[in-house]
Amino acid sequence: MNWNKMLHQGKLTLLSAVLVAVSAWGMHASPSQAASAATAVPACGTGDHGLLKELQARHAASEETPLSFSDLQFLSADTGRAAGSGFMIGTSDGGCHFQEIYQGQWNFRQIDFPNNVQGWALASVKDTAATYLIATTNGGSTWTRIGNTATDFERIDFKDSKRGFGYSQNATSYTIDGGRTWSLIRTPANTRSAEFTSRDKGYALVIAPGAGYRVMKTSNGGSTWSLSLQSAFAYPESGRIYASGDQVYALLYGGTGMSQTSYSLYASSNKGGSWKRVIAQDSAGGGPAPGSGAAQLRSGPASGKPGNMQLIGSSAAFLVGFSPAGEKVAVGRSYKGGKAWTNLPAIPGYEGMISFTGLKEGWMAVRGQNTSSLYSTGDGGSTWKLKFVFKGTEQ
Template identity: 30%
Template sequence: MTKPRLLFLPLSLVIITLLGCGQSAKPETRSNQSAISTTTSSSIAPTPIFKSIDANIQGQPYGRGLSAVRFVSATTGYMDGNGIILKTTDGGQIFSAVAHTSVNLTGLSIAKTATTTVAAWGGHSILVSHNSGSNWSTYTFTHTVQQADFVTASEGFAITQGDYAPPASVPSALWRTTDGGAHWAELQAPSPPVSVSFGTASVGWVGVAGGDIFQTANAGQTWNRVLHLTAKPGEAKVHAVSSQICWALITGGSGMSQTSYTVFRTTNGTNWTPVLGISTAGAGPAPGNPGKVPRGPGSSPGPMAVLGPNQAVIAGVCEACGWGTASLSSTQDGGASWSSHPTIGDSEGPLASMSFVSLNEGWVLDNRGESGNGILLHTLDGGTSWKEVYPTTHPHPTMGVSFVNQDIGFGIGVPGNANAVVRSSNGGLTWTQVGVLPATKVTSYGNLGSPIDFLTTQHGYIVNQTGKLFETKDGGRTWTLQQIPRANNQFVSVMFASVEQNGTINTFGQQIDVTQDGGRRIIEKKIKPHYY
């Protein structure tokens, strides 16, 4: 029997489509499926048709377009995106829409001293609510809003992007409101501002595109430069805690899908100390040449969440590494030491947004690479393990599926855990985790095939990109690594034709590996390339 090829699309919410030819049946294995005849025209000889099952992972655009997440507490939080603001009061188990708009919202913030004040922005607009999302007011600027930061329910600041296209050149601008967002007035500020954060209504900092940081003590009337780096880096993003304490993430050069960065911190508002950094071969040295500071996560910076004077969490990504390459580092002593956490399984990165309410509990919004389908992941152990809470709290496979009949199927990977093995007994409507693959990473290389193949309800195989083949004989509960004498290729898909363990393993390249004993011995077959 020829097995249909699986098309794998790594999107967020999964729909399993099962197609059966002939009468409905529940075979225990695929090899014992009998042939049936079909009626054909007189000019064509009858051809046997084998009952077969196609499995297809497809994405539903349910979470498409989400941009930012902010939590006020362990239970109350917000997300926004293209035309919508969502709110949860149970930690993300259920989100409900609290606002609809024609604006593609890209940012979200909570006032530092008034958690009932929420600001969302995108396009030329800022939307503000002063009653936890029940009612919203909108203010429209002439140019695109880049960021908004509210200190109190009434005092807030915003940055609009410049427009340097001729004939009129309009620089980026800093704005202030004293009536909760009803009216805004432009301030004289260092140019071009890219981030703003105030610790009190009068004391705040602005980061500019050249990496410098400026401070004000009179609500933005005058500014003093407090950090200047000789080598011009990318930009500075500031995170104020009080009138004295502020953190800053400054990016450096970029190259080879890498971006160097340095995290700085001040305890008196003017003197800054590097506390974390990363230099790479492709991006060059970290801004400020920080020397012997702890190494940051990833090879490029992700979002940063500041929890207080001494607590912060930063995400890093490896953009050239593929899935599951976003990871976190956290500090509880002002950056003197950092705790590193493992990569977030099955995240596509770079992460769109991040919010923590403590060093243990936080959320990350993964927009699933090019698909744009938003997945919200939740951690209770500081980033060591993750569980999806939006758009669904139920597990579903994301990296590959294999069905042995129209009801029973197995999948590999769930959001937050790329090595989870799940099982469905109802044709893919619901899934239950049954095991965990003993591997560091499972990757299927997009739509090149499925890395999982089950022959019966008990016997199955999984391959991964490091050239490893795993076998289970108890329905996915436990897995054994097959000791392949020579595996020089990255495996991307596996297909077995019979319970006699004859099968093929597709590789990332012009080669197919063939086995006749369940993977214990591999025969390499070169493929002659064809050009179209």
Template identity: 30%
Template sequence: MTRLLKGKLPILLVLFLILLAGCQQNMESTNQADKDSSLVNNSSTASDHRTEETTSNQTVKSTEESDRKSKLTAKTLTDVQMGKVTAVRSADSQSGWIGGEGWIAKTENGGESWNVQYQGTGTINQLFALNGEDVWATLGQGSKLLGSTNGGRNWTVAGKVPNDGFLHFVSKEEGFSANERTTDGGKTWTPLPIPKYTVGDAYFHDREHGWAVTQGKDEIEVKRTIDGGKTWRIVMSRKTVEPLSNALIRSAGTDDAWIECIGGSGMTQTSYSLFHTSNGGQSWQTVLANSTAGGGPAPGFQMDYTAGPKNAGSQPGPLYVVNRKVTFMGGQCMACDKPNTIGWTKDGGKTWVNGNQSFDGYGEELVAFADADHGWLICTDNTKPSEMYTTSDGGKHWRKTYTFERPKQAS
């Protein structure tokens, strides 16, 4: 047996060595495959990192480009000169809009700062806000109508207004400009019938209810419609010495009307009167009767009439109706050092209060009120900056809140 093993040992040794060599080769192949796999995985990971880096760089560049464009836009609007203010409208005590020569700006902090939202050509003549989001503006000759549905962040051309009457909307689609009505947001307008010999603009509170002032030989008549102008009924008639030169109407409800009758002018003085009804014209309250030496007796009154409440100043300023009880009205005295004043009634016109403060500015006086307590007064001038004053106690005290830029000098 020993001899047999000794004879076969060399053969067994050879077979063992061959087997061992094969195992080493398989192990090397496996290791190489693992290395190759590792290289592939590392290459893929590196590629992913490069892709992420490229995407990240593109995103950064895109964001930087967006920011750059945003900054350019903001800079362009910021560079707009907010000079003479020509229109104002508040949405609430803190927010509202002003307009001027080719620009519209908004405040969110009660006039402490302004953000220019629109730049174009032409003067902003009127602003009206239905709420904090829906706002309109009339622009320049031809009365282009601009509109915004997002608080003024974007403005588009909504159409044209057909006249220079008081613009107001009762919904996003329905609005009025004097006796013209739109039901498509200002794209098209349809006239509503008004009486003959109407002085100034008729006023429609809604589709059915409207008011108009007419002038006879020596008589003023206030007329009312409740059927969209198809028929008109006389609700007030007054003898007058001074014929009307204009009439202005505002309303705070279907049965509510504030009628301003403007008479003669002379020596920078204008005579005017203000009447109020809250029951559809069944009864009337004389709110103001401002007779002047230069303009003659207040419309609706005789030459020797001196009784009744008077607004400060020698000519009327803007009329702003807050509700059935509360109305503010500016007054101007062009012969005075501080021409602008403001007065008010808070009991439907039974009593009138003249404020104690007066303000600079020989241009147009502008007024806007969010409620009975919070209001804005803007005084303008052709050679001095417009100035904004605010009140939070119904006109008793006013604080200068903002001074706009000086008017551009003619080259």
């Protein structure tokens, strides 16, 4: 049975429980009594919801780490998925109920659903290192490997059911047939990260040893590239470009040590025409923040390592940060294209990953000492509500 059918049955069961509770008051129950009876039925909760019991039992019987989420993606505040080693779960009612979508051989590293039915993923078979591009046409219940060989893609981004991009550290590819064939897009030498908002428009982070870093941009599909941002010193070790509409962010990673990472975050609200240095976080273990120029803040969210970013609309951006030593996870955000940045309160955890669907609505997967949990927010990351948790043997 697929997860949509299971969700429908779950809703019917809940509705039946409400009706039974209301009828218990008699045919002449008052509106307040009926409302009280309906409220008494638990609509939402946390925990594993009975999912994946066999997998959890196997983990509990061994010294393995508990089940954990490796990626999540939400299409709306209500509908989304989260996946990990050999499993995928989903919800269509904002996390009140979760359903098992998939259980099998695939260890998901990244999932990408442009709609609620068609999706792609980068995944490996259990106990192997090779990564494959796989696809689904039924919401994730079954998966088919695309091609017979492993892929070197580190990240995928499908814009619709046919068109998508595949990224490795120094190469970008494009498909128009759902991933069956790919064409290479020319990027500058020493590219470490690229991001295309369309087939023609894209950005590349270039890091040349001893020569600093540059952000380049193209408006003709990589035929030519022009300079957008440059620094001749304090070059980073790696980085990541994020782009959506007019917004572009460059996340530059410095050194890492003692569970700390130094980094800088640059923002442009005009397609790379001008930039502001938002965050420049030094660390004892990672050294000085890479890059140059005055920064708005000397510390990022949770004063820790940067995680993934999410850009929404023309001016909103969210960045998750986490401090394993401090055991805290938090989100930083801007609603003004990086011109003003706020680091929000932290919650307990070692690592985090976010998926925002609007200015206020978002989800976060958090790994704790012996748990892996899903949280939701309705106020842009200021507060978080626990929606789902996998617990280990010590819980």
